[in-house]
Amino acid sequence: MYNQGAKGYQETLLVDTLDRMRRNPEGRKVVHLHLAQLLPPNRTTVRIKIVTRMFRTLESGRQAQLFSLTNDDLVLIISGGAQRDVNNILHRIRKLFEGDPLTMDDENGGDKFATWYDLSLDAAMAIHAAQQMRQESQTAPPKTAAAQMPALTPAALDEVQKKIAFANVAPFVRDQVALRINAATKEAAIEFYEFFLSVQDLQRAVAPNLNLLADRWLFQDLSRTMDLRMLETVVRAPQIRGTPCISLNLNLETVLTPTFGTFINQIEKGQKVIVEVTAMDLLTNYNMYLDVRNVLASMGHAILIDGLSTTTLLMLDVAGMKPDYAKIIWAPELLEMMDPGGTRNATHMVQEIGADRIILSRCDSPKALAWGLKSGIALFQGHFLDSFNKARKAPANAAPVRRAV
Numbered sequence: 001m002y003n004q005g006a007k008g009y010q011e012t013l014l015v016d017t018l019d020r021m022r023r024n025p026e027g028r029k030v031v032h033l034h035l036a037q038l039l040p041p042n043r044t045t046v047r048i049k050i051v052t053r054m055f056r057t058l059e060s061g062r063q064a065q066l067f068s069l070t071n072d073d074l075v076l077i078i079s080g081g082a083q084r085d086v087n088n089i090l091h092r093i094r095k096l097f098e099g100d101p102l103t104m105d106d107e108n109g110g111d112k113f114a115t116w117y118d119l120s121l122d123a124a125m126a127i128h129a130a131q132q133m134r135q136e137s138q139t140a141p142p143k144t145a146a147a148q149m150p151a152l153t154p155a156a157l158d159e160v161q162k163k164i165a166f167a168n169v170a171p172f173v174r175d176q177v178a179l180r181i182n183a184a185t186k187e188a189a190i191e192f193y194e195f196f197l198s199v200q201d202l203q204r205a206v207a208p209n210l211n212l213l214a215d216r217w218l219f220q221d222l223s224r225t226m227d228l229r230m231l232e233t234v235v236r237a238p239q240i241r242g243t244p245c246i247s248l249n250l251n252l253e254t255v256l257t258p259t260f261g262t263f264i265n266q267i268e269k270g271q272k273v274i275v276e277v278t279a280m281d282l283l284t285n286y287n288m289y290l291d292v293r294n295v296l297a298s299m300g301h302a303i304l305i306d307g308l309s310t311t312t313l314l315m316l317d318v319a320g321m322k323p324d325y326a327k328i329i330w331a332p333e334l335l336e337m338m339d340p341g342g343t344r345n346a347t348h349m350v351q352e353i354g355a356d357r358i359i360l361s362r363c364d365s366p367k368a369l370a371w372g373l374k375s376g377i378a379l380f381q382g383h384f385l386d387s388f389n390k391a392r393k394a395p396a397n398a399a400p401v402r403r404a405v
Helices: 009-021 045-054 056-060 080-096 119-139 154-166 199-206 216-234 258-266 279-284 286-298 310-315 332-336 346-353 366-374 383-391
Strands: 029-033 064-068 074-078 114-118 173-181 188-197 245-249 272-278 302-308 325-329 358-361
Touching: 009 064, 009 074, 009 119, 029 080, 029 119, 045 056, 045 080, 056 064, 056 080, 074 080, 080 310, 114 119, 154 199, 154 216, 173 216, 173 383, 188 216, 188 272, 216 245, 216 258, 272 279, 272 286, 279 286, 279 302, 286 302, 302 310, 310 346, 332 366, 358 366, 366 383
Parallel strands: 188 245, 245 272, 272 302, 302 325, 325 358
Antiparallel strands: 029 074, 029 114, 064 074, 173 188
8 A cells, every 4th residue: 555645645656557557548548737837826726726626526427537746737547438528627727727828839839738648559658757757756845835815805805996096007908919811812911909908917016915816706896997997098099099990808897887988989980899708797797798789789889709718619609699709719629629520510610600700819829820711710819920910011000019918
């Protein structure tokens, strides 16, 4: 029996389990999540526990065996039938850590976040990797508990809102370009600029000792104040002048406020506004979504459903919600989405929503661009597209491209 308190216990157990399974792999696969490589603000005890809990249902159902390694990495050995569930959970985890470089493909299109092994083919490779992890765990210094940033509380919310109300938020407003790319010539033209408030930068300025994102509902309340300040700032931003179309990340409620009405009256005549709302906001306020969609349409503006992952595409009837635009998050899984012969594959859903309505976001590799163009998509966003555009001349009436940070 192993001593569960010994250094490298989980790693030793992993090596032993893999060695036994190599004799009869039975279609099993191994997935290694490299959580130890997350940025320090993301690699918190709470977040690691959240990720671990996501896989516990698979473990209790005997679909997976989970190993929590010394360095915070996770390794799962899964049965063949569990891969779809694991992929769905991985989509949610990537969303949890969105913005972390680890969740973005490397320059060759490789996945830095998760490594897969097929035990029928790669058993020796998987065991060798586990042996290396065991050796590293046995020589690693003891972990010290990291100080956790206190979460935003209802008592602190009022004070933070007051600070934001009087703060100069102009330095924290970011923009990112959306490009329309010609599939035949690969020529790019600016479609619109998206404006959003950098939460991380704002937090450092008004609440450096609080985690504003820890409580989703309190942050939702706070974000409404942030919306109003952003509208007051963006209307004076030089880069919106002469731009035919701009988009704004807003809560649904914000569109129905006098501040939004003032913003619309102050922008240039004929300038189109796209309001980007999250799928979560839409689900919790669907009737308001319908009202906001109608209000915007009556003014000649548009609504966009943001943050659609492969999972939410399967859960929501996006086409039935009739948005003007839908923003799909690029993920390699779109290449091999489930049920390729049926009506729930990615290509069918793109056609159902309308390829002309879709923006493929977080494009960080040529693979993303190629898949989008092949699927009939023409609108793209992402750091790869920002650099893709550098060699191309922007329209004369558009502001210079500034990469979002």
